[in-house]
Amino acid sequence: MYSKIALSIGGSDSGGGAGIQADLRTFMALKVHGCSAITCITAQNSIEVTCVQPVEKNTLLNQLDTLFADFGIDALKTGMLLNESIINDTASKLNTYKITKIIDPVMVTRTGSKLLEDSAINAYKKLLLPIADLVTPNIYEANLLSGLEIRSKEDIENSARKIIGLGAKAVLIKGGGLKDMKGKDFFLDLNGRKEWLFNNFINTKNTHGSGCTLSAAICGYKALGFDLFDSIQKAKLFVEKSLDNSYKIGSGPGPLGHH
Numbered sequence: 340m341y342s343k344i345a346l347s348i349g350g351s352d353s354g355g356g357a358g359i360q361a362d363l364r365t366f367m368a369l370k371v372h373g374c375s376a377i378t379c380i381t382a383q384n385s386i387e388v389t390c391v392q393p394v395e396k397n398t399l400l401n402q403l404d405t406l407f408a409d410f411g412i413d414a415l416k417t418g419m420l421l422n423e424s425i426i427n428d429t430a431s432k433l434n435t436y437k438i439t440k441i442i443d444p445v446m447v448t449r450t451g452s453k454l455l456e457d458s459a460i461n462a463y464k465k466l467l468l469p470i471a472d473l474v475t476p477n478i479y480e481a482n483l484l485s486g487l488e489i490r491s492k493e494d495i496e497n498s499a500r501k502i503i504g505l506g507a508k509a510v511l512i513k514g515g516g517l518k519d520m521k522g523k524d525f526f527l528d529l530n531g532r533k534e535w536l537f538n539n540f541i542n543t544k545n546t547h548g549s550g551c552t553l554s555a556a557i558c559g560y561k562a563l564g565f566d567l568f569d570s571i572q573k574a575k576l577f578v579e580k581s582l583d584n585s586y587k588i589g590s591g592p593g594p595l596g597h598h
């Protein structure tokens with residue numbers, strides 16, 4: 340039944356709503372076997388991140404080498420990569436894998452805690468965008484990657500063009516950070532295909548991990564054999580349903596219900 344394998348390279352969220360935990364739940368819901376390579380451990384709940392501890396260089400590299408030595412991984416995604424050194428190590432390995440790579444450039448939590456050091460943004464641009472089959476920034480991340488301030492739909496489209504110019508094969512910018520743009524995302528690829536994608540707006544505050552869930556679902560559908568654009572459309576529907584099933588467990592935004 341589980342004939343396909345997806346890999347998430349990212350951080351552990353002790354609160355279970357985002358990061359590796361959200362990705363593995365997403366893979367499971369899609370009936371894809373999920374593997375993980377943990378880059379760092381965070382202590383977080385629904386309101387704050389109180390501690391971030393990167394794993395040792397060899398621990399990260401060994402997780403990747405050990406997985407690829409035995410498993411035929413079908414697609415992978417990256418999430419929280421924290422600093423330049425982790426980005427360097429991840430990119431050096433990703434360069435050797437001939438599978439679909441979804442880069443989710445996680446930089447800050449919804450509650451404002453930093454998940455990427457400022458000095459690491461250039462490494463993202465230089466090392467990860469050129470090998471990305473798809474990069475999935477939100478407005479804030481697209482702003483930092485493209486160097487363009489984003490205030491409108493036109494700014495989103497211009498920012499996407501810049502990101503393609505940096506070498507990504509395709510980009511999906513999540514519009515949710517702008518007024519009245521929740522659920523509206525912009526897709527652009529190297530061949531010039533451009534589409535605004537919409538899903539139904541779900542009226543919930545429990546959105547912790549929605550970005551992680553989206554990139555994991557795209558990765559999962561790619562692993563199952565769908566093409567990139569179909570994978571994105573299916574993933575958006577999956578996020579919509581999971582937001583509809585979201586629930587509150589602390590005093591801040593709760594997690595999605597991936598069931």
Ligand SMILES: Nc1ncnc2c1ncn2[C@@H]1O[C@H](COP(=O)(O)OP(=O)(O)OP(=O)(O)O)[C@@H](O)[C@H]1O
Nearest residue numbers: 477513515521522523539540541548549550551553
């Ligand atoms: N309330 C909502 N209703 C419907 N779709 C939504 C809603 N909020 C987010 N989405 C969709 O969920 C996906 C993730 O978008 P979001 O803006 O939450 O990303 P993000 O900022 O990276 O998330 P996070 O950092 O919280 O994980 C996008 O496809 C977006 O359109």
Ligand SMILES: Cc1ncc(COP(=O)(O)O)c(N)n1
Nearest residue numbers: 350351357358448449547548
């Ligand atoms: C380990 C990890 N990875 C990613 C996120 C982003 O998710 P959000 O912005 O919803 O908090 C997070 N909070 N923690």
